[in-house]
Amino acid sequence: MTNQITAPFSTATGKDIRVRFCPSPTGTPHVGLVRTALFNWAYARHTGGTFIFRIEDTDQERDSEESYEQIIEALSWLGLDWDEGINVGGPNEPYRQSQRMDIYKEAVEKLKAAGHLYESFLTGEEIDARNEAAGRAKQLGYDNSERDLDQATKDKYLAEGRSPALRLRVPDSDISFTDLVRGEITFPAGSFPDFVVVRPNGHPLYTLVNPVDDALMGVTHVLRGEDLLSSTPRQIALYNAMVQAGITTFIPQFGHLPYVMGEGHKKLSKRDPESNLFHHRDRGFIPEGLLNYLALLGWGLSADQDIFTLQEMAKAFDVHDVNPNPARFDLKKADAINATHIRALSADDFANRLIPYLQKGDVLSTPPTPAQLEILGKAAPLIQERITVLGEASGMLGFLFTDSSKIAIDEDARKGLPENAKQIVAAATAAISALDDFTTDALHDLLNKVLVEDMGEKPKNAFGPLRTAISGRRVSPPLFESMEILGKAETLARLELFARS
RNA sequence: GGCCCCAUCGUUUAGCGGCCUAGGACACUGCCCUCUCACGGCAGCGGCGCGGGUUCGAAUCCCGCUGGGGUCACCA
Numbered sequence: 371m372t373n374q375i376t377a378p379f380s381t382a383t384g385k386d387i388r389v390r391f392c393p394s395p396t397g398t399p400h401v402g403l404v405r406t407a408l409f410n411w412a413y414a415r416h417t418g419g420t421f422i423f424r425i426e427d428t429d430q431e432r433d434s435e436e437s438y439e440q441i442i443e444a445l446s447w448l449g450l451d452w453d454e455g456i457n458v459g460g461p462n463e464p465y466r467q468s469q470r471m472d473i474y475k476e477a478v479e480k481l482k483a484a485g486h487l488y489e490s491f492l493t494g495e496e497i498d499a500r501n502e503a504a505g506r507a508k509q510l511g512y513d514n515s516e517r518d519l520d521q522a523t524k525d526k527y528l529a530e531g532r533s534p535a536l537r538l539r540v541p542d543s544d545i546s547f548t549d550l551v552r553g554e555i556t557f558p559a560g561s562f563p564d565f566v567v568v569r570p571n572g573h574p575l576y577t578l579v580n581p582v583d584d585a586l587m588g589v590t591h592v593l594r595g596e597d598l599l600s601s602t603p604r605q606i607a608l609y610n611a612m613v614q615a616g617i618t619t620f621i622p623q624f625g626h627l628p629y630v631m632g633e634g635h636k637k638l639s640k641r642d643p644e645s646n647l648f649h650h651r652d653r654g655f656i657p658e659g660l661l662n663y664l665a666l667l668g669w670g671l672s673a674d675q676d677i678f679t680l681q682e683m684a685k686a687f688d689v690h691d692v693n694p695n696p697a698r699f700d701l702k703k704a705d706a707i708n709a710t711h712i713r714a715l716s717a718d719d720f721a722n723r724l725i726p727y728l729q730k731g732d733v734l735s736t737p738p739t740p741a742q743l744e745i746l747g748k749a750a751p752l753i754q755e756r757i758t759v760l761g762e763a764s765g766m767l768g769f770l771f772t773d774s775s776k777i778a779i780d781e782d783a784r785k786g787l788p789e790n791a792k793q794i795v796a797a798a799t800a801a802i803s804a805l806d807d808f809t810t811d812a813l814h815d816l817l818n819k820v821l822v823e824d825m826g827e828k829p830k831n832a833f834g835p836l837r838t839a840i841s842g843r844r845v846s847p848p849l850f851e852s853m854e855i856l857g858k859a860e861t862l863a864r865l866e867l868f869a870r871s
Numbered sequence: 872g873g874c875c876c877c878a879u880c881g882u883u884u885a886g887c888g889g890c891c892u893a894g895g896a897c898a899c900u901g902c903c904c905u906c907u908c909a910c911g912g913c914a915g916c917g918g919c920g921c922g923g924g925u926u927c928g929a930a931u932c933c934c935g936c937u938g939g940g941g942u943c944a945c946c947a
Contacts, residue, residue, distance in 0.1 A: 428946095509873070562942095575944090598942095598947090601942080631940085667883090676884080696877070696940065700882055707896095707897085709910095754910095755909065814906080829905085832906075836906085837907060845909085847908085
């Protein structure tokens with residue numbers, strides 16, 4: 371009777387689709403985790419379904435409140451909103467598993483009453499010993515030997531002071547399902563033993579609470595990482611039991627998203643800084659860029675366009691188009707995508723997003739002064755198309771927010787200078803001193819005439835020393851624009867200082 | 872080891888039996904533009920893991936092999 375999978379899979383489509391994102395609050399948010407959230411979000415938005423956000427904090431050892439806050443911060447920074455769950459509520463509250471213990475107790479009672487759970491007294495060491503004695507490989511794990519323990523034996527164990535874990539009696543038939551991204555997958559009968567769902571101390575495990583909550587919350591499509599693929603038949607077995615116990619009426623559909631790989635050919639490690647979402651934010655990724663790149667990890671908008679917005683993604687996204695191949699997290703490509711999105715920002719938007727990064731780089735005060743904001747307004751457009759991540763702004767713009775006394779000449783800038791650099795600077799100083807119309811165009815015309823036409827210098831040699839004199843660097847934002855922003859007095863001060871050095 | 876997943880340029884991806892002389896993007900190289908660096912434009916480099924089938928025809932379908940990855944907890 372409990373020997374076959376008889377429960378039906380969900381047939382929900384369109385608005386009836388319910389997906390969820392259910393992270394465990396351990397550590398800082400991982401880019402793979404965010405990708406999972408993104409795909410679930412996009413599928414819900416695409417279908418008009420519901421996106422549920424639940425927290426799986428049933429591991430008191432590893433869960434932390436800090437991590438919980440970070441996950442929420444990550445989602446809101448990225449602009450991934452949810453319809454039901456943490457902070458927004460819904461018909462299935464609470465949405466933190468640590469607050470749902472009574473619910474699990476009830477589910478366990480129903481499952482027990484329907485005969486799907488049984489008490490298991492053997493410890494891990496005893497299970498290993500039994501395997502050894504029977505000549506079975508240890509990796510085979512539990513041998514299902516307590517399925518039909520008689521009361522006398524149980525009493526004996528109890529008298530020894532043991533308390534039993536609860537295991538699910540799994541069907542001994544093949545278990546098949548149609549994976550949304552991989553197609554038909556079958557696990558042969560006997561692929562896994564009866565597994566523990568409740569600890570001897572009464573604490574329910576992930577193996578129980580994840581499917582129970584999905585069932586109770588009416589989740590129709592489970593989109594999750596490939597690492598959970600091999601636990602899917604176990605969960606289907608549990609769903610089947612839950613249907614028979616009257617807890618739910620269907621098994622959700624499953625789709626397993628490809629791994630996000632790191633350097634080499636390994637799953638991107640939690641210890642790798644590239645896996646840390648906030649590391650990328652700190653470098654100056656903007657949400658638009660990061661989300662776009664993350665979407666490319668297993669999905670694409672079309673054959674010849676890989677730059678798109680969240681809205682475009684939502685409009686086009688379908689799990690069936692997800693590629694099963696593991697995808698490497700390629701920072702260079704991510705940077706390029708981010709740079710493209712930065713260039714697409716309006717000038718004001720771009721300038722505003724720069725502020726926190728410039729403050730972190732000690733370029734701007736907190737809050738910025740009106741004078742600083744005025745300079746920023748003029749300077750930001752000069753670097754918008756030369757920047758990959760916002761964190762680069764401090765280095766490129768710093769010289770515009772300081773004064774001549776703070777300008778240090780970089781070593782590589784000094785090395786690239788021509789022999790007659792000081793002559794050139796002196797000639798420029800003389801010419802500029804007499805200039806009243808201190809604007810980009812006038813500066814360009816004047817210096818071009820004096821240095822290139824009259825002195826016969828190549829443009830590169832003519833303007834390089836000036837660039838270095840005012841910025842201290844070999845490369846800088848456009849020279850004449852920079853001079854205009856600095857103003858005549860400051861520009862001359864820097865040129866004179868350079869000539870004397 | 873058992874079980875499961877995966878397999879197109881360096882990376883990512885298009886391709887779902889003839890439109891493929893295998894397309895795009897990132898990276899790389901060269902040229903152009905140019906006050907540096909970028910941006911932009913043009914050009915180039917570079918790939919169907921191997922072996923069998925099926926078919927008039929296979930990157931596309933089937934089988935095997937090889938390779939890679941994951942999973943086998945009283946973690947999630």
